[in-house]
Amino acid sequence: MTGQDGLSSSFVETVAGFTAGGGLNALPSSTRSGENKTPGYITRVLCPVCFLSSDISVFLVDRNATTRLGSSIQIVRDISRYEGGFAAFYRGLAPNLVGNSTSWALYFLFYGSLKNGMCIYRGSFSALTSFDYFLASGTAGALTSLLTNPIWVIKTRMLSTGSQFPGAYSSFTTGVKHIYRTEGVPGFYRGLVPSLFGVSHGALQFMAYDRLKVLRSHTNQDPSSLGVGHENKTRKLNNVDFLALSSLSKLFAGCATYPYQVIRSRLQTYDAPLMYRGATDAIMKVWAREGISGFYKGLGPNLLRVLPSTWVTFLVYENVKIFFT
Template sequence: MTGKDGLSPSLVETVAGFTAGIVSTLCLHPLDLIKIRLQVDRLSSSRVGGSVSVVRRIFQNEGGLPAFYRGLAPNIIGNSTSWALYFLCYGNIKTAMRTWSDDRTLTSVDYFLASGSAGMLTSILTNPVWVIKTRMLSTGSRSPGAYASFTTGAREILRAEGIPGFYRGLLPALFGVSHGALQFMAYEQLKLYRSRMPLANTSNCASETHGASGSFQSGIREIGNMDLFVISSLSKLFAGCVTYPYQVLRSRLQTYDAHLVYSGVRDAISQIWASEGMTGFYKGLGPNLLRVLPSTWVTFLVYENTRACLPQLLSSLR
């Protein structure tokens, strides 16, 4: 199935998601590195200002500013492919739901199920990349046994741990699918709510397709970039506050020595609770919020604008 411009919706969704993943990663990789260093720290307590000491230690001991971009390759590969796959699956699942239900308006439950299904598929396919990324970001390049590159990491895991090594942390990652499901449920419903508010004129090309169903009909408010900015922030904060502990569990289980420290998810939960308390499950939340909010803004603005403008751009080049 193709649109009136000759492009299939799946291709547009994939390119938009891929582009959004690359741009957001390039902008915010250092914050991701700091967040993971805090998440895998089993010794120090969670405290305000902990990020500052991590930044100072990385800068002084690991080679200055370039050290903050260690692991950039797997992060770009992981984020770009994840968003491309996610938006591709998410868009196709929503289309299938509308087809099965005679184009009725999707409900919150529909968005939750579509997002959750897309998230599970994406998590299973991309988990090997996240294992390598977590290990590279959790250690400096000068640390003993640290992976020198993405390909080196892949070879080492295959040699030492076999295929199962690439799927460490998959269970909490699948739990984390609820994060994306909650975020997209809130995102779509907030877009729908905003579109039903009193009409206002907007002129950017992104507003042409920013409806909850992918297109606007006459009499429905157009969603502009400022609307997307606010809506994506609210939906991310909602999902992030509810589901953040799974990220700590996933990071702990994907480190180099995880198999020596934890016997599984239940053991990791028990050890964190016993030695660090509830705050242990929220380590790195500060830099995570500093990272995910700009990342969310960049991702959704780039995604929505790419999805809206790509068909026009390609048409003008023909």
């Protein structure tokens, strides 16, 4: 399929995804949690909440740590004081830039191509079912995870250690060299299994988003317009629609898949090799030490935190697509 300028849909999807991912890097890339132990090191565990959101989510390691506003303010002060001031909040920007842009570009390329294939099979985009969107999104997510997991491992380790912490990665390339030297190729794929399970987050998010787009675009129209051959009888969506629909789909997916994000985060941190033997061990330890609540710590603040990046991503993506097509 091609746009009005003869550009292929794959090209448009890739450029739109790459641009949307790059736009996320205007946001601070570091969030910390936990108790201050010593200058230059604050106990915390972070993770990119699924490559589809490229967010940084807070998970508390210390059983007595809190998520109160006062604690958050203290964490900000400690990071600024012990880790280099304002620049510390942008630690990990290089892997952020590479990871976000590459992940979104690959994801939308795969997702768009799969939807086009399903469209040809079904005969119309309007004929695609929720399961079709779920399958296309899940497959695209799995492929993207396989290709980009090394980037997220380095990013998470950079963000989970302050620049003054002994052994902390000073740059993206330093992280690559260190992991290859100390852990070999398998080190780049720590947390991959939970990531693959976590593809369900993106699958649910995009299933909901695309279905909501279809419903919204056919609001107040004859139900018969939803059939094959009636794609032109739809209203154009605007930025307010994109904001509302992306928010609803993100909230839905975030609530449904949050526990896996906690486990993946803990498996990808700098000291994970010393703490956990694998995903099963991490699950058992979280359950034993913190109970069911341990899998949902920080859910509320995280849902509020991820929405701005979701808005940026979808607004940029949709508007770039409109520009090219």
